[in-house]
Amino acid sequence: METQGIGKVFDPASEHTPSIGRRNETDRHSSEEQDMKIVVIGGNGLIGSNIVSRLRLNGHETVAASRSTGVDTLTGQGLAQVLAGAQVVVDVANSPSFEDQAVLAFFQTSGRNLLAAAAAAGVEHFLALSIVGADRLPHSGYLRAKVAQEALIKASKIPYTLLRATQFFEFVEGIVNAGAVGDTICLSPALIQPVAADDVSAVLADLAVGAPLNGIVEVAGPDRFPLDELARKFLAARNDKRPVIADVRALYFGTELDDRSLVAGDNAHIGATRFQNWLNRPQTPR
Ligand SMILES: NC(=O)c1ccc[n+]([C@@H]2O[C@H](COP(=O)([O-])OP(=O)(O)OC[C@H]3O[C@@H](n4cnc5c(N)ncnc54)[C@H](OP(=O)(O)O)[C@@H]3O)[C@@H](O)[C@H]2O)c1
Numbered sequence: 001m002e003t004q005g006i007g008k009v010f011d012p013a014s015e016h017t018p019s020i021g022r023r024n025e026t027d028r029h030s031s032e033e034q035d036m037k038i039v040v041i042g043g044n045g046l047i048g049s050n051i052v053s054r055l056r057l058n059g060h061e062t063v064a065a066s067r068s069t070g071v072d073t074l075t076g077q078g079l080a081q082v083l084a085g086a087q088v089v090v091d092v093a094n095s096p097s098f099e100d101q102a103v104l105a106f107f108q109t110s111g112r113n114l115l116a117a118a119a120a121a122g123v124e125h126f127l128a129l130s131i132v133g134a135d136r137l138p139h140s141g142y143l144r145a146k147v148a149q150e151a152l153i154k155a156s157k158i159p160y161t162l163l164r165a166t167q168f169f170e171f172v173e174g175i176v177n178a179g180a181v182g183d184t185i186c187l188s189p190a191l192i193q194p195v196a197a198d199d200v201s202a203v204l205a206d207l208a209v210g211a212p213l214n215g216i217v218e219v220a221g222p223d224r225f226p227l228d229e230l231a232r233k234f235l236a237a238r239n240d241k242r243p244v245i246a247d248v249r250a251l252y253f254g255t256e257l258d259d260r261s262l263v264a265g266d267n268a269h270i271g272a273t274r275f276q277n278w279l280n281r282p283q284t285p286r
Helices: 046-057 079-083 100-120 141-155 169-178 197-208 227-237 275-280
Strands: 037-041 061-065 088-091 125-131 160-165 184-187 216-220 244-246
Touching: 037 046, 046 061, 046 197, 079 100, 088 100, 088 197, 100 141, 125 141, 125 197, 141 160, 160 197, 169 184, 169 227, 169 275, 184 227, 197 216, 227 244, 227 275
Parallel strands: 037 061, 037 088, 088 125, 125 160, 160 216, 184 244
Antiparallel strands: none
């Protein structure tokens, strides 16, 4: 089953999207924006590298920061230097470990250090990537950590925007393998609305050059699938013969799901890329 035609229009009047001075298209390439310095934390990751390319292509001074460039959000190393003179921070770092305690410690420590350094540097817009439904699934350690990250950002005095994305197409393989029980894949049949990382990055790059919304916006893919069906599509495309069993009690990263858990609201940005088309593309190594 695919559910199509989900609302395509981003409605700035929605409950998630306070309409605080979002810059319009005609303002986008103003000289003020061209002069902005944007720091992307996690700038060599899946999303980060995509955003950095997009922003640079549009002429924005953009710095990719992560441990590989000498910036560590856990120790604070390099943060003051890289944030000096920055107007915008885009936080798309991720925890190297998804274990419950480790991931919570990562997003809390990283968030505190980053927000303190951003405040000290006079950053005017803090933009971070979170996950659709994070606050609906408290039994998932990873999602609890994302909620903790969001709370730190909301509590800081820096104007912010939170983009919540659904699961990336690129993450479907990880979801499938997390459901492996021996040679069988056991997954919930709850609906999921995955999105291409490229489409998420496009929305983030756009938000980065806009005014802070001081609220949450969502992005999701154009189709909804029962998770077990999505796994079958993925495995068939990879010629992987493992059978997939649907089980409503199957845990998704520590939590049971229902049809609302992983699905975006009516006002979400909707990515253009369809899962089947993405699957059919030649695989490019990351
Ligand atoms: N996967 C999904 O389906 C999904 C859905 C919605 C939202 N998200 C969110 O999307 C965000 C980005 O995910 P992604 O898949 O693009 O991540 P990723 O490819 O794993 O990249 C993670 C980045 O974080 C950096 N990093 C790790 N530890 C760091 C530290 N201590 N200090 C500074 N940088 C550090 C890494 O670079 P170095 O190793 O060089 O430090 C890398 O650039 C995450 O916050 C995730 O929660 C993911």
